Amino acid sequence: MSVISEENVRGGGSVFKDISAEDDDWQPTEIESLCMNCYQNGTTRMLLTRIPFFKEIIVSSFSCGNCGWSNTEIQSAGRIQEQGVCYTLKVKTKQDLNREVVKADSATTRIPELDFEIPPFTQKGSLSTIEGLLDRAVAGLEQDQPVRRATDLEVAERIDEFIQKLRKLKDVENEFTLVIEDPAGNSFIENPLAPQKDEALTLSRFKRTVQQDMQLGLRADDDLDEEPASNDLETMRNEVLVFNTNCPECNAPASTNMKLVQIPHFKEVVIMATNCDTCGHRTNEVKSGGATEEVGTKITLHVTDASDMTRDVLKSETCSVIIPELEFELGMAALGGKFTTLEGLLKDIKDLIVSKNPFICGDSGVTDRVQKLSEFGEKIDKIMAGEMDVHVVLDDPAGNSYLQNVYAPDPDPEMTTEKYTRSFEQNEELGLNDMKTEGYQEEN
The missing domain is CATH 2.60.120.1040 (ZPR1, A/B domain)
Known part of the structure; x- marks a missing residue:
């Protein structure tokens, strides 16, 4: 059994590393755990790594040597983004089914033409294609069909009809829409035409609601205030405000400086700069200090x-x-x-x-x-x-x-x-x- 090195953590190095064939020292962590199929002991292997657009992730794979049952899942270990994302794709050809998709466990997947929706936190995060996303939905619906046929045949027959509709989508005889809405902002649909604009794919960002913040664990269940109390603008103009945050690259504790700045011949803006002493990453972000213009x-x-x-x-x-x-x-x-x-x-x-x-x-x-x-x-x-x-x-x-x-x-x-x-x-x-x-x- 291999474990995460304490020297790596104490020395300031990241426990999340890029997968590399040249790095022989970095091995998955093996943990003895209970098999949920035969209730005997199996082995769970965990790897802390990075996948683009997922940031840091934990890949876990369970296998049981007694009954042969296995299971693999992905959990995001990165930071939650400041805004949620919503991808809307018009699937017109079979080539669109090959687009790569990163679906976080907090994402909602919808196909409006079938009135079909996969709620958030009902599936583990996955890195797949659109075809793989449809196959996973079909497998989820088929899982309990033998029980339904024995207890409620009418419901089972209706689900069988719906499964056939899902499978028929892979033939792309008619155009359909795939919507992935993720309040955590960690989901993604590939644009194969990059850097050109993809007319079939639209991306919008949105501010999370109080309920979504609660689902993501960003707000206490009894905290119902929509907005924090406003700061004194005069005080903000005369000093640099500093608050604690996490580095967007290594997720280590860092500090963000915020200052109101007047740009000549323009208007007042808010500049925020984050510096990480651990990995040296620097970033700055600007937000308008005024209202939306009339035009x-x-x-x-x-x-x-x-x-x-x-x-x-x-x-x-x-x-x-x-x-x-x-x-x-x-x-x-x-x-x-x-x-x-x-x-x-x-x-x-x-x-x-x-x-x-x-x-x-x-x-x-x-x-x-x-x-x-x-x-x-x-x-x-x-x-x-x-x-x-x-x-x-x-x-x-x-x-x-x-x-x-x-x-x-x-x-x-x-x-x-x-x-x-x-x-x-x-x-x-x-x-x-x-x-x-x-x-x-x-x-x-």
Whole structure:
């Protein structure tokens, strides 16, 4: 039996490691445990590792040498994200069934056409494909069918009919919709067209409700307050606030600094910076300090020189980044809110699409996809070096993004700013359609 080394933990190293064929010292932990099939002792093997988009995970595998029964499951050991995610995919072809899916145990899976739903915490987390997701749902429904046929034949027959409908979805004779909604923010559906936008796949982020916070263990059952008490803004403007958090990379205790900053020729924003003394990871995030603007803003910069890379950029969480010459569009909330330079923004885009993309590494890498993403990374490098003439568009329906005008207060000949009226769909994404700010006075 192998155990987790105490020296590793005390020495500040992470107990979660990347799986590597060259690391012979890192072995699964073996624990003697009870077999739930024959009630004799079997063996559970646990491996603490990292899977992209799952962050840190615990992979456990049980096998029984007496009856041969085995079971494998995945549990997320990473941090819960600040916002929940909802992926909506229109499955149109059989190729869509091969998309890789990370489904956390906190996720709800729905197929609206069949009025079918898998509630959260009823299945363990899994790394699979859409076809595998359907097979797992079928296996779950078939599990108790022999008992149902003996006790309630009518119900068993109805479930058999529904199982056939699920199996027929794999033929993709008709288009159907798959929705994965995860309040923990740790689920994912692959975009095989990356870095281009996938018209069949939409991603939206949402703020968790009080009930969802309770399900995830982030809030006590008797804590029903929707929002914490507000801080004095004047105090926040004059000092840097520090609060404890966890590092998003190694999950070690870290500190986050928060400060209200006035950006010249723009508005007040909240900048949050996290530094980890354990692994050295640094990150910053920006949130608007004001209200949502009445109109959206679309900023277009014609990049003609390497000096444009030094321009300050404030990209809010609701801002999309578009580079028409590369047929590239980065949706809102993909990189979160950032206050950086144009070069820093392009580097973050390259890291997100190329360097940190798990589906081009190892056995997951398809040759055509790897080559296409590598070429995309080379084009980003040429833009940063001033060797490629492109347009960078910041489209923010909330109007809270900013790109520095180096000619201020005079107009910038290479930059245009357009104000536009938001559509109903954009207001819906921002949660403005159901927001009521007038008519609260009680009538006598």
